[in-house]
Amino acid sequence: MTQSFDAAIAAFSPALPLAVGLSGGADSTALLLACAQKWPGQVQAIHVHHGLQAAADDFERHCQALCERLQVPLTVRRVDARHAPGESPEDAARQARYKAFEDVAQSSQALDAIHSIALAQHADDQVETLLLALSRGAGVAGLAAMPAYWERGGIRWHRPLLRVAGAQVRDWLRAQEQNWVEDPTNTDERFTRNRIRAQLLPALEAAFPSFRDTFARSAGHAAQASALLLELAQQDLLQVGSPPKLAPLRALSRARQANLLRHWLRMAHATTPTTAQLQELLDQLAACSTRGHRIHIKVGRGFVVRSGAQLDWYNPKVLV
Known part of the structure; x- marks a missing residue:
């Protein structure tokens, strides 16, 4: 079932210290603010400067100002997120971003070591990811969409807002009287994900008001099936x-x-x-x-x- 923003944060219990991926947008700003309030002195932020658009410097300045006000340490990493021929620009940026997060976590000092990283994808992002997977004809691994928790490189990764609707995140921020930056590419419908957000989600809301819950349930079933297929593949590979x-x-x-x-x-x-x-x-x-x-x-x-x-x-x- 979908959650309120406050309920999701109340249920979130990561290993500390915690780093939050901070883009400066509404979702990551809300997640950082809530985590800093819940665990003062145990939270830091990581901002990845992709250098792909003129507004990138403004995003960094917003993150710096926010972290100074919250008294949260901020690490900024500049990456080359240009995509290779035939590669999706979104995939290239995402891979560069995750690599930057891992580099920061693994280079942190022992006394301030980052044990967990939190990312701000929410229920609408999960639906978009599932619809993108369907549009590509993905198998069960793709239909599992985004996991709420996983471990990689000695770091515990979390998406605590995956059951929170995007509108609820922004409503919570407005109640906190906290501003955020809007990425101008988020309204560019040349990108498939943006077309889904602008055209399909409103139609799904009208036709199937509980679509976030039912889609999440389907993604969960696919994730379970994917895990079973992985176990079978590992067993077969031992024999073969x-x-x-x-x-x-x-x-x-x-x-x-x-x-x-x-x-x-x-x-x-x-x-x-x-x-x-x-x-x-x-x-x-x-x-x-x-x-x-x-x-x-x-x-x-x-x-x-x-x-x-x-x-x-x-x-x-x-x-x-």
Whole structure:
């Protein structure tokens, strides 16, 4: 069920000290203010300057002024968030931002070590993420959308507002008489997420008033299914080997082959096959009944090949 902003903060219990990702927008400003009030002296802020728009310097100044008033330490990291050809600008900025957060946390001094990082995505952001995943034809991992909690790099990450509607966050800020900055790109409907926010969410609100709760429930079911598929892939990989041996791999069902191969490529080679690439690879595995059968298929950023009695993967650019 959706929560009020106050209820979400009351239920939030991270390991301290805590860092809050602060963009200067309404959501992160509200989260920092509430956390600083709840844990005075135990909270700091991290602002990532992406350098992608003229307003970026204004965002930084707002964050500096806010943190000075709250007496919260602020770390500013400037990153190169330009996207590579074929890469989503939003994905590039997000990856740069997370890398900056991790760098700050891992470089903090032992006495002031950051144990947790809180991010301000809310229920509307979760719905947008789920709809984006549906629009791409994502599997259960994508349909799980954003987790409320995870651990990576020795840091505990939290999204305490995932059950709070975006309008409630802004209402809480107004009640606090706290201003924030508006990112001008948030209204640019050339970006798919902004079109969803401007056009689809109002329609969903009118047709299905409880859509935030029901969508969150579906994302939770997908997250559970994704966790089970991961467990199965790990167990199968122990039996099949890494790199996968052809004989035990071919003994699995086609669905389990697909699940194992996605996992192997992601974990061992940091690459993800498209649906078409994976289906072609599975077809080749089904046909691979003779010792001389050759496999050489483009997958992700490289190629899956047959190497004797097993599969392998390589990136020709790395080998040059």
